[in-house]
Amino acid sequence: MVHDAAVAKHNRLSKRHSGLREKCHTFFKRGILTKISSALVIIFILIAIFCPYLTPYTPYEQSLRNKLKPWSKEHWLGTDNLGRDVLTRVLYGARISIVTGVLSSLWAAVVGAALGLTAGYSRGFLGSFLMRLTDAHLSIPPLILVMVLAPIFGRTILGISIVIGISAIPSYVRMVYGQVLSLRENDYVTAASVIGQSNFKILLKHLLPNCIPVVIVMFTSNVSTAITIEANLAYIGIGIRPPTPAWGVMISEGYNYLVSYPHLAIAPGIMLMLLIISLNVVGDGIRDVIDPRLRGKL
Amino acid sequence: MGERILEVRNLCTSFFTHEGEVKAVNDVSFHIDEQEIVAFVGESGCGKTVTQLSLLQIVPAPPGKITGGEVFFKGRDLLQHKPNSPEMRSVRGAGIAMIFQEPMTSLNPVFTVGHQLTDIIMLHRKVGHKEAWEMGIEALRSVEIPEPEVRMRNYPFELSGGMRQRVMIAMAVYCNPDIIIADEPTTALDVTTQAQVLELLVSLVKQHRKSLIIVTHNLGVVTRYVDRIYVMYAGRIIESGSTEEIMTKPRHPYTIGLLNSVPKIEKERSEKLIPIKGAPPWLIDMDPRCTFLPRCSYACEVCETKEFPKLRRLGESDHFIACHRDIAGSITGSTTGRLDSAGRHDLGGEAHG
Amino acid sequence: MAETVRENPLLKVEQLKMYFPLTKGLLSKTYSWVKAVDGISFEIYPNETFGLVGESGCGKSTTGKCAIRVLQPTEGRVVYKGRDIAGLSKSMLKPYRRELQLIFQDPYGSLNPRQSVFSILKEAVVLDRERHTAVEANERVDELLTLVGLDPDMKSRYPHEMSGGQRQRLGIARALACNPKLVVCDEPVSALDVSIQAQIVNLFRELQAKLGLTYLFIAHDLAVVRHMADRIAIMYLGKIVEVIDSDHIFREALHPYTVALLSALPTTDYYQERKRSRIILEGEVPSPVNKPAGCAFHPRCKYATETCRQVSPGLRNVGRNHCVACHNVAV
8 A cells, every 4th residue: 555656657667568478478477386387288288189199009998818907018007907008098088187178168158258248238137137047056066066967968078068067157157247347337338338339339349358358267267177077077977987088987996996006096196186286377377467456366 | 944854865766677677766866854845746657756655665676676875864874774674664654754645545444543543653652552542532633633532433434535634644743753745645635625634734744843745746736835846757856946936937848838737727718728748758768868858849959969967056046957958937827926906705815824 | 708698509408317326235225315416407508618617526427427318317308409318218319329429537447458549449430320431431540540639650559558648639539530519528637647638628629629519528627627618617516506607707706615616726826826815615525415404515604594504595697697506695
């Protein structure tokens, strides 16, 4: 408070040229953890894309003769109870996790933002109806909701993504709704309506672009949550079906051999942990770059 | 005037941003005597506030840094002490107190006015809680707040803007400082409240025989109360002198421009205002020449070639300007010491004080 | 100016009221009203500048926004070109919408930070009834920028790359893009630095002469309003207390509040300022939720009588386009 004037001035000065380069600068300035995490996220994405070329096996290839082998030259992480190569399955798991995470968050973001915009701009009956619906939705614990919906939409990658997405929609709706409520008080919105712009165009041209930073920030933090939920579902056996190499499935299967063959559960567990931590750190970084004021809100 | 209480020499404060060094305060020297009222006048971003923050070493750091200079307060150089040293802390409040522009954010919203007032009194006056409370009531009464006993138990949001600024003044005065710095003390207030608060501040300062620094962008505010004026532009003092000199015979083109930009109520309204062209300069990688050069309508060859002019004394007077030229400025529409025939109301009427 | 029969007013506001409900509880029950504007009337004639002065919270901005139907007034008539537009729906308002423009106080908040200068102006230009080709629109944008004293090369800039004065010019250009008849200027210079203020004030006057605009000029700074306006209305707590030609305000103001405002106004004239005595008003502006009975100004007025405490004074003409709402002023 003492420094208000000077800080405001500094902000004004530094805001003058805010390009991509400056954004990268702020992002990596956050420290070594951000750098490592960004590297990890990139590695995971590369693994997800190129996993077929990284191993000579497929994740479904069984060989009961080679079951539960320790690590060797042929199988770096050994094999599981059906003789499948653990490393291969772990690598393919990255693909499933990332695809479900991104897909579910993406569709939740699109639907949530659209509903939030509509609710925020129309206010009136439609607005309050949508918001009460959202409140009702939020009162159901996401895991229970997902457990109910999962069988309906099918236990495939697409089905699970839709289900997880549905559980994430309300948080987008609320966030965008709040954003629109504050944005529409801006003078430039009044100005647009005074020059005769239609409500729909105002929504599209003035409100939506200013909501996008918030949606992006939410999206990045949402991907890791979605991955966690996906793994949870797979672990308790209502998510993606075995033999698909989802990490949750592998942890659950490996759990039976935790004492004698701990790597079966630990290898996917570590991967899951690394991916989620690095996604969170990167998400925080992106948030700081896009809108530092959101710190602590998301 | 009494003894020199504060003397600042060659003060420099910069903000280090990734675009470069912003020289917010650039080689500023000034002084203030006991019981003197001086004003720092300038537009936003000219460094007038940062100058005051630098005195107390409360410039936000990073990115801010005091890069040079001396601040002699009662003969001691304050810049020898670290910002968080006990010496500096004892200067803040008890030696030099500051009143800020926005009275809402300067008071903590979760504590009552009384709580905050007694805290400060106990800190500086070494008295018990009960006495401090009594002194708090007395302080509020001295700033003409009605029902001070009730107001002590109010939270800041329950008071109006003018009232909150009075509380800030009470806090500042009751620390018994030698100098009070008021940073745009009335800018956030309405015109009629502005007049109340200013009159009050000045009368309290006079009554307690303190020195006062008013920082403002409003030339009208300073005319009435201030002994001396420093005009700042782009981080430098470009003109200083007694209020009478500056307001009636300004010599720097910027000061002349400022005075001509203000609409005057006594004047014919058909006349056009004479604005200063352009906008203030960007404070990174500044031109070594005169900072006002691009906006100056008096600029000549000397200004184009020479470096920024040093502040120089005009004759024997206390009037200093930083300008290569010496132009006898004309300001529009000022009376020349005579009274206009008074209107129906005593606007130009009886002489004051 | 003598009492003359003037031409028809461009805008006529009659008994305008704007109340905002204060609600509480789950069902948003209204328990009280903020009477922001409480029954005011005025006319604005073509090509004149009508000033509206008052302290914050007196309802001057709300009045301005109601006058051009940015807000829908609770009660009263707003007659523009002979038609009452106070209750018109958005589609019914369409023929008038672009003729009634607004210029904002905050040069930062009034421009979409994600739109370039060109995009801001083009949006306003192409909404015109006649369709524009891309080239025409482009030319019009250049023309507008030049008109407000900006360099057409600035088109690709974003608002955050401009100074406050430039942003305000851009806001003016956007309003002009609609070919307005009446422009409400809501504190258009109070956020700007002194040297920039004068530039913008001069720009307003140039544009008026060039384009034949009519202004409703709202500000808290009496000196600026007096410089801009032909007639000034002084507002206090949602009511107009005095309307006066601005050439006469300095010597002939009658209402005690106007007089106090004039006296509180800081001036830069050294000798005058040091000599004059100020009228310091006691107390503060009451809240518009709980207005005092009778004349709203009576708690702060040193001439207040019993009548002032009970009866709210109406605006009465005292000659020469001069109206005052005060019991103590003899007609």
